[in-house]
Amino acid sequence: MSSTKKSRRNNSAPALKQGTLAFSVKRTNSHTTTKTKGTLPRRSSPLIEKHAAEDAIDLEINNEQDSDAVLEISSEEEYSPASVKRGGAPNATKASTSSPAKRLKDNPPAVKSVGQRPTLDVSGKAYRKHYGHVREKMGHLEPIHSEGQNRIHQILRVFDMSYEYGPCVGMSRLERWERAASFGLNPPDEVRHILLTEEGVEKDEYSQCVLYGEV
């Protein structure tokens, strides 16, 4: 919900009488830019409101992106000279030198696809049970040469090396999962969940098989 604060400021911004629209800006990476203290992340608003004669519009930025995948919609960024503001706190707008140009420059790319993927929680509890199965399959041995490899790597590597789902070379893990599912072999759902997260799609160490680049 948008709660736009109409703060009258009497500083420099020229009298832009043109009505401005309030829209949400999505940031994909959580760099804290101009934050002063007390910035609270707030939910973004799907509503577009038109405000008349407004300099400062507070926009709500969602800095964290987990577990809210469903409600986000794509938003476009409009480089209007009207004050596009970031930051939740009103005192962030103090700097009058933060002219629109500067603000535009460090605006993050706001285009976000529909259905945002959840982030991968490496040490979370979601995959504990499955990790137990994986360890059992490996005979409860500690993996050798596994510096820098977390549980997710182990789960996915055991999925690769399970021969009942077929050869793993030459295709991504998700493609192999889909193929196994279409043949009715019941591949584990947790693996699919991992592969559809943000990191699971973008990073090669999760999305491609262990032998990727080596064979």
Next chain:
Amino acid sequence: MATLDSIPTPSCPLVRSTSTVVPSTETTPSFLIDPKNKSYKHQYANIYFTRLTMLRSAVEERARARWDGLQSEPLHVARVLDIVKSQLCWVIGTVYMDMPLKPNVLEDIGRDHSIPAPPPREKFYCDEDSVMLEDESGRIKLVGNRVSEERLVTGVIVAALGMETPTGDFEVVDMCTAGLATFAEEEILGSDAMDVDVDFSSTRDEYVAVISGLSIGSPSPADAQIQMLVEYLTGEAGGPEDQQLASQITRLIIAGNSLSLEEYMEEGEEDKRPRKFGASAQANFSPHPNLALSAHLHDLISALPVHILPGEDDPSGIILPQQPFPRAMFGKAATFESFYCESNPAWLRVRCDETESSIRNERRTSSSKSNHPPVTRSLLVTSGQPVLDMYKYLPTPPSSLVSIAASTLRWRHVAPTAPDTLWCHPYRDRDPFVLRKTPDIYLVGGMPKFGTKLVGSEDGSGRAGRCCRIVLVPSFSQTGILVLVNLRTLEVQCVDFGVEGLSAGGGEQRSSGDDGDAMAEG
């Protein structure tokens, strides 16, 4: 002076029967390769995995039905390596034939290149062959007389019942394959139209004509016979009975080898380069064979629908499944809508339409229509490369080309030797050669001789159930035979074209196999 008898003419002009091509369903196998699947970076292990996964359940079901009631209670083991010593058990896997005479790429690389390569062998089998059974975990060697009786080739999915010997081999007592799949089309109800009005119903059968091996462009072409064939199919040649039969031919299928690979010998060139592993000899390119073929096709297509498949000698790519010819190759013939370029192999669904009486005297009653209900048939057509490749694996006095083709139906796979000795596209997600349903008619082109057989399911009575008709279509340039398959009754007839003094055709062709009657007309 005796007057000549007037030439008998039919009371009303003959009309060609028609049939339509029914669009394919989702279970119809498709052999076309999309542009996005055209990548060659996948390994062939994927094909073997998908083949085993697709056929394993069918083999398991049949094996259970066959072996579960035995007294010794054989055990089913899931992995090939888990077989229990000294107990009867059965396991499912893929057959691999380890044959020293098979073309081996390592030998070819290691060969001394100054010596010309030996010509390709006709048969691979020898006494040192061994048969292995493989699955994802490993492989075991199969021994026993039962194995050689089964006449296996590489790539067949079987279940083997037996016991482990002290040396670690698996001695086989019995084997079980997947058996015939369910038939693709529904059973025709009320197909006993033979008892009513024999003379009318016998004239209204619909035939599909199949030809293979026209070999246009070869040094000794069968041009006269091809011309006769075209005239016969368009109804211009022959007497009233011939025209009667020709009017019942609804479509023509050309099953491969329409163009010839042989070089047109220029003066002085005597030796033909030996082939390596199926690579085509370099042919001097001459556009005339293609123009001649297009001209013949244009004559044919204006009379009846034509399907053309690429074959081993055709310019379409050496790996199976061969993709359809580009329509632009055929010039004017390509402008016809009823001209179909098919892949090799191809699955066609053809429906004979309800016949309407073309004889004006006959009163059209509802009973005459019900004699000929529309019937849909599935045809699986190949240009013969899979069967010819399997021919090299097996000694042919016990086996024959017909028995090999019948075995492929029982194994539910069109080309089991596909990645091993038969060149194949690297599929990743599926194996398109697996037969999930059985066709009604299985046509194999490019064969040396004509042959036919009816194959029914093995369980229960032999012929009472539904049968599939296998037809081996011989090469036209050598034998001059045109094969006609009746779509309703699955009977087969041959028409033999020969010209006196020319080599191809016109001889005493005896058709082998059951239920085939050959009608030779010179």
